[in-house]
Amino acid sequence: xxxxxxxxxxxxxxxxxxxxxxCSFTDSAIYNLQWFRQDPGKGLTSLLLIQSSQREQTSGxxxxxxxxxxxxxxxxxxxxxxxxxxxxLCAPYTSGTYKYIxxxxxxxxxxx
Amino acid sequence: GAGVSQSxxxxxxxxxxxxxxxxxxxxxxxxxxxxxxxxxxxxxxLTYFQNEAQLDKSGLPSDxxxxxxxxxxxxxLKIQRTQQEDSAVYLCASSLGQRGEKLFFGSGTQLSVL
Numbered sequence: 001x002x003x004x005x006x007x008x009x010x011x012x013x014x015x016x017x018x019x020x021x022x023c024s025f026t027d028s029a030i031y032n033l034q035w036f037r038q039d040p041g042k043g044l045t046s047l048l049l050i051q052s053s054q055r056e057q058t059s060g061x062x063x064x065x066x067x068x069x070x071x072x073x074x075x076x077x078x079x080x081x082x083x084x085x086x087x088x089l090c091a092p093y094t095s096g097t098y099k100y101i102x103x104x105x106x107x108x109x110x111x112x
Numbered sequence: 113g114a115g116v117s118q119s120x121x122x123x124x125x126x127x128x129x130x131x132x133x134x135x136x137x138x139x140x141x142x143x144x145x146x147x148x149x150x151x152x153x154x155x156x157x158l159t160y161f162q163n164e165a166q167l168d169k170s171g172l173p174s175d176x177x178x179x180x181x182x183x184x185x186x187x188x189l190k191i192q193r194t195q196q197e198d199s200a201v202y203l204c205a206s207s208l209g210q211r212g213e214k215l216f217f218g219s220g221t222q223l224s225v226l
Contacts (some may be wrong), residue, residue, distance in 0.1 A: 036215075042220075043116075043203055046219070089155075093211075097167060099160060101157065103151055104154045105154055
């Protein structure tokens with residue numbers, strides 16, 4: 001059974017810092033992995049989708065890396081802004097299943 | 113519509129009542145997922161549809177939960193004889209293809225059972 005852990009659970013940083021959010025998963029037989037952002041009271045927005053054959057995926061100030069064999073993914077946020085404040089969740093899609101399994105997320109607060 | 117639409121946005125039910133939650137996915141999306149999210153937790157998988165076929169219902173917590181997508185578009189999640197532990201946000205997501213593609217989520221239905 002796939003289990004997903006995200007560290008840290010919460011993070012508060014001043015504006016402008018570069019951040020690293022960590023995601024680990026127990027079953028490395030994944031098809032891909034998505035990183036999502038969730039604002040309070042809202043649904044989730046997909047930020048990056050990284051295929052199992054890829055090592056990295058970039059979108060603007062966001063960069064996601066994937067080390068499938070070790071069951072780890074990292075979301076790097078460059079030059080953080082107050083608008084980046086949200087909960088960030090990772091979700092691997094396990095091969096042979098029909099589901100994304102989510103971690104509990106990292107609650108990020110960027111202070112102006 | 114431009115995105116995934118869920119209704120109602122909020123639902124208050126008395127314990128023992130039946131409720132029905134609706135999801136309108138993005139037009140043409142083959143895959144549809146239901147998730148349950150408790151406060152401060154990540155979404156928990158409930159069920160998955162590929163067009164009208166329910167291919168995975170392993171996450172439904174009890175036989176009081178039932179989901180359908182009869183014409184391969186709109187989906188309804190029904191909860192019978194609601195209990196307090198059913199209180200949560202119910203999220204619907206859709207994706208264009210059949211396997212592991214970008215998910216688009218609705219804003220969710222917040223269910224409170226009193």
